[in-house]
Amino acid sequence: MEKQILALQIAHILGEEYPRDWVQQQIETPKQSSHGDLAFPCFPLAKTLKKSPHLIAEEVSSQLKHPIFKDVQTVGGYINIFLDQGFVAEHTLNQFYQDPEAFGAHEFGKGKTIVLDMSAPNIAKPFSMGHLRSTVIGNALSNLAQKCGYETVKINYIGDYGTQFGKLLAAYLKWGQEESLKQNPIQELTRVYVKFHHASKEDPSFIDEGREWFKKLEDNDEEAIALWKWFKAVSLEEFEKIYNLLSITFDLTRGEAYYNDKMDTTIDMLQEKGLLEKSDGAQVVRLDEEELPPCLIQKSNGTTIYATRDITAAIDRKQTYNFDEALYVVGHEQTLHFQQIKHVLKKADFAWADQLKHISFGMMLQDGKKMSTRQGKTVLLEQVLQEAISQAANNIKEKNPQLKNAEEVAEQVGVGAVIFHDLKHDRRNDVEFSLEDMLTFEGHTAPYLQYTYARTVSLLEKGNFDPNNPVTDVQTASAWPLIKTIRLFPEVIEKAYQEYDPSKLAKHLLDVARHFNKFYALTKVVGSAEEQALLSLIYAVNYQLKDGLSILGIQAPENM
Incomplete structure (x- = not known):
């Protein structure tokens, strides 16, 4: 939403020569939070407008006004936008709780049929x-x-x-x-x-x-x-x-x-x-x-x-x-x-x-x-899957020997590890077969995502959270990077499909898990003054991880 609002305003200020779609394509997400939540570079405008990028940034930024923009700054030819965190957090969670299943869904394919030869x-x-x-x-x-x-x-x-x-x-x-x-x-x-x-x-x-x-x-x-x-x-x-x-x-x-x-x-x-x-x-x-x-x-x-x-x-x-x-x-x-x-x-x-x-x-x-069948050089998928399941079972036995449905979870974790190892790569790139990388249960892996999901389940149970009565007014500053990330889900789904690239979704889920774990390490949830609001956010994380993994063809166990 915020990108569209910013693009609409800048396009209106610049005039017909710069349509909204073009402006929106130029909008960036700064890597450093000190540079804002959104940034618009004015360098592509300098030649046509015959002004310095810095001057253009000053002129345009002075005209940007919207309740969602908490602060607008200019630095070296960039317009940096700081969003109103409370407003965005509440809007994001309200949108999610309106229909969790529809969050991230689109209708541009409605009434159309796709045939996949696979x-x-x-x-x-x-x-x-x-x-x-x-x-x-x-x-x-x-x-x-x-x-x-x-x-x-x-x-x-x-x-x-x-x-x-x-x-x-x-x-x-x-x-x-x-x-x-x-x-x-x-x-x-x-x-x-x-x-x-x-x-x-x-x-x-x-x-x-x-x-x-x-x-x-x-x-x-x-x-x-x-x-x-x-x-x-x-x-x-x-x-x-x-x-x-x-x-x-x-x-x-x-x-x-x-x-x-x-x-x-x-x-x-x-x-x-x-x-x-x-x-x-x-x-x-x-x-x-x-x-x-x-x-x-x-x-x-x-x-x-x-x-x-x-x-x-x-x-x-x-x-x-x-x-x-x-x-x-x-x-x-x-x-x-x-x-x-x-x-x-x-x-x-x-x-x-x-x-x-x-x-x-x-x-x-x-x-x-x-790999070549004719040369007799091939790795059998069934062997890899069984080995992944076996290693997952060993990890469960070592770390959580009391787990009731250990066999089922081992299969979900092992198979998920193999699928995610493939899908996290851009499909156009070659993938080096490495059983060691595939079965690593830390870092950029499905087990890391599955463990994060199980962690959210545990938190929601401890807090007796009721998704039918959410509190969407999140004020805790440490939650902001996580809110901004889960807010991207609809955009990620659209891009992943339009570019036929599931790795975009895989990388997004890793970002969600990373921001959640960082937030949880810094923030007391159960027993805090903001408990229900934070649990409302965690439920949105929980739902998005499960939904995203399901789209990738990976199951999310409740306990690990």
Whole structure:
């Protein structure tokens, strides 16, 4: 609110040349409290107004008047605003208690639908740490979208088709052991797949054999189909264990193979529109005008590739859900692929093609290198989750052996640690896999946030706080940084969604916890003259931590 008020007044003073939105973008939050709560730099105005920034600051500041502004100062070309702390505190808490669930929510997505293509592990391969990123980023974005009013559809688009399955079929028929597949399916399928990869380096004929088996799969060969269905069934069972641990569900789980009998329609449509061209016997759509390489639609041997399936899937999803945005939460190495998909659809006159957005993210690295199933270098997500839970259980046994629901809390803490370790990073950056960092229960971690939340629960219980009878007049000066931080929640939610960046919310929650713990260290709450007002503030902190963690897909235990 205060930013909008300040921006409106400054824009009015400066005139039409400086619109309110531009002014608001310039407003800063000073790092030092001595420089105020808000600051407006006048340097960008100097050239146009032909005055020094200091003089502009003096002239503008003299005209700023509002009850929320307790003091207005100028320092070296900056206008520094000191807010009326009591007014802002009361306004913030009144706004929160009016409807706690709606605090931070928005309605700009109301009546609109977002489809998210996320997680998408490949069958017959282990669910690695690399797949964690798409899964948890996609889930958090879905929750953020819902907080902004959107309807969401989460699609787990399973990788169950493509040339790699021809290689897998060939590999299993050469070296596979049926009993091993029944006992530990993913391990056995990974073993033969890695063996095939190494063997094909020595003997290129293996590659041809893999292609032949994929062609059989496309031609509905009985043996190929039976094995492929078996591999798929055992893989989905294994994946479900992971999703249950992460508490993540999907509105639709569908494999690429679903579109096998629908791709001919897509190819015919592209042919009718005159977009297909032959290139070395293959069918492609040229994208020269976009300065992109041709998009391969059909190989010379008649097989299709995942571009054909993704184009078909996009058309199907638009017809089914009439989405306003379709988000593909997929690693940045697929950037070219999604550029090609979008531009093929645009050339085919689908006006909604611009609604497709590739939400790229960096790689999960191990010792600075990309994890690879083919090379046999991967870290299994289930192992990491179980180890995190085990370490959390050990910490609980050491620090709080009397905890009643220790097993449940250990799972919430361990899984939360793994999810938060990913989401606290800007999604576009690579993340170095480090079990040690992930399982540290101090600092910038989910356990720190969960412990802070449990601390607020304990305080509220000690003070017998009733959220139906809050006192919103907080006068304690040590509470001011905390009030200013929780007040930012609506702005953080909006930015986190609009920039498709859950790390903005993760960092905000860390700020809330840090300011709360600092406030609590300096302030007596239970038994103080301001007890009920301070507990009213703490309940708002409690609610925001739980709400924020939930949006990130992390549970908040009441006791730790």
